[in-house]
Amino acid sequence: MTIQRLLDELNPEQRHAATTTAQNTLVLAGAGCGKTKTIVARAAYLISQGTPPEQMQIVTFTRRAASEIVTRVEQYLGAQAQGLKASTFHTFCLAILRRYNKAFDLGQFNVIDRDDQMLMFRLLRGKDKQNELPKAAQLLDLYSYTRNTQSKFSEALAKQLPDMVELKAPIIAVMKAYELQKRERNYLDYDDILEYVAKYLNQSDALLEQVLHRCQYLLVDEMQDTNPLQWL
Ligand SMILES: Nc1ncnc2c1ncn2[C@@H]1O[C@H](COP(=O)(O)OP(=O)(O)O)[C@@H](O)[C@H]1O
Ligand SMILES: [Mg+2]
Known part of the structure; x- marks a missing residue:
């Protein structure tokens, strides 16, 4: 044609x-x-x-x-x-x-997928019975939602997990630990x-x-x- x-x-x-x-x-x-x-x-x-x-x-x-x-x-x-x-x-x-x-001053990096992220969040969250934190999948979804919508963390939390707003500090701690681990290991997730x-x-x-x-x-x-x- x-x-x-x-x-x-x-x-x-x-x-x-x-x-x-x-x-x-x-x-x-x-x-x-x-x-x-x-x-x-x-x-x-x-x-x-x-x-x-x-x-x-x-x-x-x-x-x-x-x-x-x-x-x-x-x-x-x-x-x-x-x-x-x-x-x-x-x-x-x-x-x-x-x-x-x-141009990116990244050096060598490894791309991690959702399964890898889940593994990291599961370990960082910890899994003892009294743990009140959201499940690893919820934490990961919240983390990715916040970034993809470019929202403020507290707004994303109130929207995605309204019952968990009082756990804001420990949730942020998990996310900061995740980010630190990514940096130390030169990992990039899909959002990165x-x-x-x-x-x-x-x-x-x-x-x-x-x-x-x-x-x-x-x-x-x-x-x-x-x-x-x-x-x-
Ligand atoms: N001007 C046109 N005349 C005839 N058929 C068309 C025309 N434009 C699109 N189509 C047909 O309509 C269908 C849907 O088109 P598509 O491009 O997939 O739509 P969209 O991407 O907007 O959902 C396809 O089968 C396409 O071949
Ligand atoms: Mg189309």
Whole structure:
């Protein structure tokens, strides 16, 4: 299929979004209205206009959705689409951390997943019978919620675990111990990956420049599901 046929399939608003020269574009439409189709068309259009595929980054929530977008662009463009990347927020940010490692003064680091975090929270919480603290999973969820919503800790606590507000001090102690342990062991959890990249991109023009040098276009699908941390 040619790019013109693909654009002809779109309605005028979709076509406008797919071919715009605006620096920033936000597409709002309900489920099933054709937003993903528009992103596929935009990627295909930009490549057909001469943007190298490796200069484009598509970001979405799941690996599956990401690879589906690439597959669809390839269906239209074939080999011309080679090098197009689509990934999750975390994979995208992790790639930046690895590639520009020096800019982050992090040194070697190990990525820990939810199971690893649970193990750490379980040990830090302790497990004797009289322990009134929230369960390890609740502590972990509260910790991650606070960060992902960029909330004040006491507000997050009142919202997530209203019965536990009087345990604020010992809960904070567990979270501080978790953070100390992460630092000592050079661990990064998934939220750290996003937070580090957001923080350094905001404070270092040189790093931003380097990242932009390799990424002329950033296309984000499922933007409605992003949280404040991903927006940073
Ligand atoms: N302009 C259009 N004409 C015909 N079918 C369309 C059009 N835009 C989208 N579709 C179809 O509608 C369905 C939903 O599109 P999709 O891009 O997945 O929507 P969204 O991402 O907004 O949920 C798909 O099957 C897609 O091929
Ligand atoms: Mg979609």
